[in-house]
Amino acid sequence: MSSVLNTSNGVPVHGLFIDGHAVAATRADLLDVINPATGVLLAQISHASDADVDRAVQSAATAFESAEWSTMSNRTRAKLVNKLADVFEANLEEIYHLxxxxNGRSLNETRAQVSRLPDFLRYNAGLAIARRDSVIPVDGNYxxxxxxxxxxxxGNSTPFNHPLMIMMKSLAPTLASGCTTVVKPSEYTPLTTLRLAALFVEAGxxxxxxxxxxxxxPTSGKALSEHRGLAKWVLTGGTEAGRITGALAGANFAHQTLELGGKTPVLVFDDFDVDQAVNYAAFGAFIGAGQTCICGSRQIVQEKVYDEFVEKLAAKAKSIRIGNPIDPMIQLGPVVSARQQQRVLNYIRIGLEEDGARLxxxxxxxxxxxxxxxxxVEPTVFADVTADMRIFQEEVFGPFVSVTKFGTEAEGIALANNSPFGLAGAIRTNDITRAHRVAARLKCGIVWINDHHRLDPASPWGGVKDSGIGRECGTExxxxxxxxxSVMVRLDDAPFDWYKDTAAQPRLN
Structure with missing residues (x-):
């Protein structure tokens, strides 16, 4: 089974994937999917109209109400979700390369990340079996x-930076809970999502x-977010997209989980090994070409080790091997598009010309x-960055990191919290009491102590402030x-007549 409708000059043309098979969109225009490492056309995809989106939502609604899905027992559904994990795992090599x-992420990074994704299905399958409803003690004989x-x-709108991983954070609990879904992947990176949907239908x-x-x-995504048939809207993307689509979905009182922008602060204290701090900084800032919401883009370094840290981070950045990500020796691939490349280059100009930071x-x-x-874009490091600079405050979404000096612990925490975002933060220290003390004071949803980018299917994931609402992963x-x-059962057979003896019947009604 495939989402491919036909080929044009040897390039596959993908349809929409609705009701278990590829279908043509009602719009005639196609969108190009480009290999960001070479600029070569990989595929063309359909551009869903409002009518197409409605067709997809209706298909999901029909499936949700169908006897096959709605009456499936928790254990049978869990067994099916575990089977999907097995199918995913059996096709990993194909998916790694695609x-x-x-999306241009290096093959080694892709292997490390995507190989973990079947765990999301297995974890949520376990929750489906383990879930229990509550019996609540209440006043009276009830x-x-x-x-x-x-x-x-x-409805789930996924971004270009981690196409399958971010989709799987929502898809796994959706399937294990008995819900159904319509996913709109980024127009830049739809290919693995389409492939996985076909594989899952083949698997049953x-x-x-x-x-x-x-x-x-602005067209297909907007139509999906505002569709009255959605019970829940999930978006991972920019803060402005979250505001727009969140308002549209909110008009229909849909539940929402929005994982939006970030500007992760990393507090490096002077008791921590500088070489290790630099290695973590490079990983946190340049993994995925820096195109992550949790990119360690603000390195906030204590003054005693500041100069050494800057010198070593600059040398580390210059040593990273850049090239075509399909080569396993390559450590940094491209950003996803020409538009994203220009965005990063513009922030480099801002750092130099407007902010006056030191490149x-x-x-x-x-x-x-x-x-x-x-x-x-080369891995880029700016030093002597202050909190009033745009490159300290604004999300760049590329291989770009700033370094800022601090003195006392209180000053470091103030700098870390000086941001409209609050997705993640990180701490580098060997002082265990300081680590927990600072973690409690960081205004964000995720904190790493002496690590970065660590995610597990069981660990809640999400932010505060302009970084969104709700949590992915975990029981949450x-x-x-x-x-x-709530079901309330009266266990008393005594006669009831409210209007005959009101005073003797205290109740919260």
């Missing part, structure tokens, strides 16, 4: 218990449970002519896919 070609029922159709997932529509955010590494397009057709995410119904 994901790398499509039995009060709860029933949880799946909420319905989940009922048609309509997992639908994929492709298109642009100590990178700041250019690589000189290698073999990379000229791709969307590459799984539980958000249910409505809770």
């Amino acid at each position: 994901e790398t070609l499509n 039995l009060n218990y709860t029933l949880r029922t799946p909420i319905g159709v989940v 997932l009922p048609p309509g449970v997992f639908n994929v529509i492709t298109g642009l955010g 100590v590494a990178g700041g250019r397009i690589p000189a290698d002519p073999a990379l000229a057709n791709g969307f590459f 995410s799984f539980d958000q896919h249910f409505e809770t119904k």
Whole structure:
């Protein structure tokens, strides 16, 4: 099974994936999918119209109500979700290469990340079996218990930076809870999402449970977010996109999980090994070409080790091997598009011309002519950055990191919290009491102590402030896919007549 409708000059043309098979969109225009490392056309995708989006949501709604899906027992559903994990694992080699070609992340990074994704399915399958409804002690001779029922159709808009990983954070609890979904991947990176949907239907997932529509955010994405058939809206993307689509979904009182922008502060204290701090900084800032919401883009370093840290981070950045990510020796691939490349280059200009920060590494397009057709930017490090600078406050979303000096612990915490974002933060220290003390004071949803970018299917993931609402992963995410119904049973056979003896019947009514 495939999402490919036909080929044009040897290039596959993908349809929408609705009700278990590829379908043509009602719009005639196609969108190009480009290999960001070479600029070569990889595929073309359909551009879903409002009518196409409605068709996909109706398919998901029909599947949600179908006897095959709605009456499936928790254990049978868990067994199916575990089977999907096995199918995913059996096709990893194909998916590694397709994901790398499509989003430009190095093959080694893709292997490390995507190989973990079947765990999301298995973890949520376990929750489906382990879940229990509550019996609640209440006043009087009553039995009060709860029933949880799946909420319905989940709309999910995923970004270009981690196409499968971010989708899987929502897809796994959606399927394990008994909901259905319509996913709109980024127009830049739709190929692995379309492939996985086809693989899952081949493996026995009922048609309509997992639908994929492709298109642009302002058209197809907007139509999905505002569709009245959605019970839940999930978006990972920029803060402005979250505001727009969140308002649209909110008009229909849809549940929401929004994982938005970030500007992660990393507090490096002078009791921590500088070489290790630099290694973590390079990993945190340049993994995925810096295109992560949790990019360690603000290194806030205590003054005693500041100069040494800057010198060593600059040298580390210059040593990173840049090139075509399909080569396993390459450590840094391109950003996803020419537009994203220009965004990063513009922030380099801002850092130099407007902010007056000190560029100590990178700041250019690589000189290698073999990379000229791709969307590459050198790993870039700015030093002597202050809190009033734009490159300290604004999300760049590229291989770009700033370094800021601090003195006391209180000053470091104030700098870390001086941001409209609050997704993640990190601490580098060997002082265990300081580590926990500072972690409690950082205004964010995720904190790493002496680590970075660590995620697990069981660990809640999400932010505060302009970084969004709700949580992915863990029981928190799984539980958000249910409505809770309270059932109150009177166990007393005594006659009831409110209007005959009101005073003797105290109650909260």
